[in-house]
Amino acid sequence: xxxxxxxxxxxxAWESLFRCQVTIMRRLQQLPEFKELSMREYDVxxxxxxxxxxxxxxxxxxxxxxxxQPSLSRxxxxxxxxxxxVRQQDPSDHRAILITLTEAGAEVQRRIGRAHVRHINEVxxxxxxxxxxxxxxxxxxxxxxxxxxxxx
Numbered sequence: 001x002x003x004x005x006x007x008x009x010x011x012x013a014w015e016s017l018f019r020c021q022v023t024i025m026r027r028l029q030q031l032p033e034f035k036e037l038s039m040r041e042y043d044v045x046x047x048x049x050x051x052x053x054x055x056x057x058x059x060x061x062x063x064x065x066x067x068x069q070p071s072l073s074r075x076x077x078x079x080x081x082x083x084x085x086v087r088q089q090d091p092s093d094h095r096a097i098l099i100t101l102t103e104a105g106a107e108v109q110r111r112i113g114r115a116h117v118r119h120i121n122e123v124x125x126x127x128x129x130x131x132x133x134x135x136x137x138x139x140x141x142x143x144x145x146x147x148x149x150x151x152x
Contacts, residue, residue, distance in 0.1 A: 037108065046113065084108060
């Protein structure tokens with residue numbers, strides 16, 4: 001059985017992961033594709049693109065984001081005003097509202113997404129080889145699954 005890490009080892013690993021994310025996110029935020037939409041707005045469109053055809057309730061969408069529900073609600077208002085998303089009644093529960101992408105929102109998400117993926121490849125692919133990327137994915141997946149299991 002592997003030895004459990006010390007509190008210091010865990011803290012150092014967390015700090016390294018967090019600093020890495022901050023460094024990469026700062027670089028990505030400066031890219032041309034995020035002049036049209038902020039990264040947070042793009043993240044909303046990305047999550048809606050992955051949702052079932054009927055859309056997502058605000059609370060369900062919020063589970064995938066690092067925003068407060070009031071902040072997300074204001075952002076949805078702005079995205080509705082820009083014609084990128086719509087609010088509609090949930091056909092299975094008429095008291096609930098679903099957020100869905102419009103055709104224009106789906107087109108913006110695809111266009112920005114293609115550029116974003118190319119830039120992610122430049123940043124990560126330039127730093128890590130294929131085997132290291134697979135190790136990174138395996139480690140972050142295991143960590144996410146462990147934390148999610150603790151919450152259930």
